[in-house]
Amino acid sequence: MEDVTKLIALQETDAQIFRLRKTLRDKPAARQALEKQLLEAQAGVKQAEEQLKQTQLKHKEKELELQSKEEQVNKQKSRLFELKSNKEFSAMQTEIEKLKADNSLREEEVIRLLELIDQCRAGLDAAKKRYAEQEKDIRTRIAALDQECAELQANIQALTLRRQELRAAGIEPKVAELYERILANKGDLALAAVRNGACQGCALTVRPHLVSELRLGKMVSCEGCTRLLYDEEHAAGA
Ligand SMILES: [Zn+2]
Structure with a gap:
């Protein structure tokens, strides 16, 4: 078999191509895993944003409720002087006191929600900061992976050209x-x-x-x- 040394050279090149292709084959899955990590990190920010939004809505709702109840108190107060009997007057006064007590609870709730909004904002900032750090790290790794793939592909291409030359160099x-x-x-x-x-x-x-x-x-x-x-x-x- 006169061609044996040529075939061995061809095989050495093919073995390199085979190894590089094998390495390249695992890369898309590795890239997908990194992209998944990125999405998961993003989800943390989205969750914190949603929490803030919900708390703000609840606060707004409670504030409007308090406003309307306070208007109700004022209305009752203004009606007090239209009442003729003491009985009616004192009944209305009791009702007003009860509304005021309820409103004081509502006020506390509004304040509590305001504090919660601050906490949510801080939570969102922390989540964003965490994401920024993770994103930087993950994107660096994705870029390195892409670079590695490009190099593998360039090497495979060069080796493929070399194999064509070897193949054409007089093997029967x-x-x-x-x-x-x-x-x-x-x-x-x-x-x-x-x-x-x-x-x-x-x-x-x-x-x-x-x-x-x-x-x-x-x-x-x-x-x-x-x-x-x-x-x-x-x-x-x-
Ligand atoms: Zn065998």
């Missing part, structure tokens, strides 16, 4: 075709060395007459894994 078409077919079938390596009488692709013992054929320069496929065999010692010396 029939041999090259067989090599390509086994490579496509195996995915990783199309050649396997024979070391200590065994195929290094599948560990099967290569029968002695096949080893002899190899040494005579014939093209021999492994009976176990179908890879093209080459005599490692012979090839190293060639």
Whole structure:
């Protein structure tokens, strides 16, 4: 097999391409995981925003309620002097006192909600700050990942060009075709060395007459894994 050194060079390039493609394959999932982290960090801010909004609405609602009840008190007060009997007067006064007591509770609630709004604002600020830090970190990692992918792709492209050159550099078409077919079938390596009488692709013992054929320069496929065999010692010396 005269082409063996050329095929070995081709295989070295293909093995590199294979390794780089394998590394590249894991990258999209890693990127997606980072994007998910980013969304989760964002969710913290959204939650804090929603909490603030709800508290503000509740505060507004309580404030309006207090306002209308205070108007009611004023209305009752102004009616006090229209009342003729003492009984009616004192009944109305009791009612006014009760409304005032209720309103005082409402006032406390409005103040409590105002304090809660302050707390929500502080919570939102903290969530935003936390997000900004996480975002910076995650975006840096995404950028590094993208950079790594671009480099992998550039390397794969360069190696692919190199493999085309090697492929065109006088490997017998029939041999090259067989090599390509086994490579496509195996995915990783199309050649396997024979070391200590065994195929290094599948560990099967290569029968002695096949080893002899190899040494005579014939093209021999492994009976176990179908890879093209080459005599490692012979090839190293060639
Ligand atoms: Zn084998």
